[in-house]
Amino acid sequence: MNKIPKTVSRRLGLYHRCLKNLTSSGKRNVSSKELAEKLGIKSSQVRKDLSYFGAFGKRGVGYDTNYLLEMVERILGVNKSWSVVIIGAGNLGHALANYDVLEKNGFYIVGIFDNDPEKIGQKIGNLTIKDIKEFREFVKKNNVEIAVIAVPATSAQEVADIIVESGIKGIINFSPMTINVPKGIIIEEIDISIPFKNLTFKLTGNEFRSA
Amino acid sequence: MNKIPKTVSRRLGLYHRCLKNLTSSGKRNVSSKELAEKLGIKSSQVRKDLSYFGAFGKRGVGYDTNYLLEMVERILGVNKSWSVVIIGAGNLGHALANYDVLEKNGFYIVGIFDNDPEKIGQKIGNLTIKDIKEFREFVKKNNVEIAVIAVPATSAQEVADIIVESGIKGIINFSPMTINVPKGIIIEEIDISIPFKNLTFKLTGNEFRSA
Incomplete structure (x- = not known):
């Protein structure tokens, strides 16, 4: 091929x-x-x-x-299943943990973490929200391969550092902040406002529009 | 230019x-x-x-x-503000309604709709979840320009038809289903599993990887 x-x-x-x-x-x-x-x-x-x-x-x-x-x-590597953790148990974390399309595509959410004492211990479906302090140990025990950043922009870099330290090589970043990671770590960034901007770019149809 | x-x-x-x-x-x-x-x-x-x-x-x-x-x-058309409605008040709808990045970029969520009697009337921040039956009238009254589909795949086309009928020209589709709309309607599709697939494609580093 x-x-x-x-x-x-x-x-x-x-x-x-x-x-x-x-x-x-x-x-x-x-x-x-x-x-x-x-x-x-x-x-x-x-x-x-x-x-x-x-x-x-x-x-x-x-x-x-x-x-x-x-x-x-x-080719996509989705013929195997992947263990995924989410950091940030806000609305976005909840939405992702419940988004069955991920599981259908082989991405299994095996853990969700937060640092808010009011959230830790609460349930999302079958998952219990865990203390971020337990992150490193959990990752080792469960062979986690992908971490999802679902925290506010102000905490994104701090969370990224924790992820990198845990040995995880793949990160999905939903925060609207570009984060820095060492070479060898792969990041996919998702900014939900970007498709909105693409849409309005097409809707405005102004003099800047490309053919 | x-x-x-x-x-x-x-x-x-x-x-x-x-x-x-x-x-x-x-x-x-x-x-x-x-x-x-x-x-x-x-x-x-x-x-x-x-x-x-x-x-x-x-x-x-x-x-x-x-x-x-x-x-x-x-150029992006984000120097003005846009009125946005969300259809589907599940976790994703909640996450989007609370996602302050949208507002910071000029996308104001002015309404959220569902057909579930248990959800209708509930509050998300300052918004009250409205009955989808009131959608058309609401869109007219509030000059809504963009609708977000945040419902399960099985309802996506039905919801798209309701949106098109209301006169809205811009749709953001978060459901994992490709929907059909008449010419002149602009759709941006977001499949949250795609960045995960891009990531695993890069992580697998297999013989298919491009240079």
Whole structure:
């Protein structure tokens, strides 16, 4: 299999979501045209992308959705399950702990932490909110691979330091603050205001709009 | 001002976030190198991007952060405030209604709706959860411009239809389902599992990884 260009790898998550929907609705085959419409790209682009995954459709039949899904899952590393902890048991932490889409994609929330004595000990579903002081030990015992920062911006860097110290290599940052981590630690940042800004950029349709 | 290429406009939200942080920390000037490090791109790219905004740094001084922020806000359409409603008063709806980053960026949550009789009438901060049956009238009265779908996947299309019927042109879709809307309606989709997949793609570091 060839190396996958970055522009293609950025679309992997979209292909994955789309194929999950198709297979769960029982669709066995899909054409590049159908996929293209769902992703908002050209069907020639879909055919090119999929050729990187070693998948080649048959004329008049299209692609085998189950096979394609399996390939994409292997590439994304979601064919295994991942142990995830959340730091911050506010509304966002609650929402994430209850967001079943994560579990459906192999991301299991195994712990949630906070430093607020009023929150520690409370339940979210099957999870009990734990004291951040127990974080390091918990991570070691449970082979946690991913930590989610769901605290206010002012605490984000402090929490990131605790995560890095625990040995976790993958961080999802929901706080609106860019955090600094040593080399070798991978961060994905999510700022929920960004899609809102993308939307208003398109809605305003002003003189700055690109073609 | 020249038209802004799509590749640049995708980075607008990142510039905006970065410049907000810089100005609120009192920083008056910033170099392309500093911006590049924060965004994880090359400083030559930053200089090129910013030239589209009509901003040119001075050697040894850099860019005026306040001016740059103002330009980016004008381009993004966030120099005005937007009225936003949320549909779905679950954990995600709660998290969004309390997410102060939205308000800081000019996105004001003016209403939250649900169809669950147990939720209707409850308070989230200053907002009272309203019956979805009142949606259309509320949108008209309050000039609502953006609706957020924060319901389970199975209800997403139904909710989208209600939003479109109300005359709202901008939708943020947090449900893991791709929804169909007529032309002229702009949708931004957010699947919270996608950043997790991007992260594991990078963590697995397998033979598929691109350079």
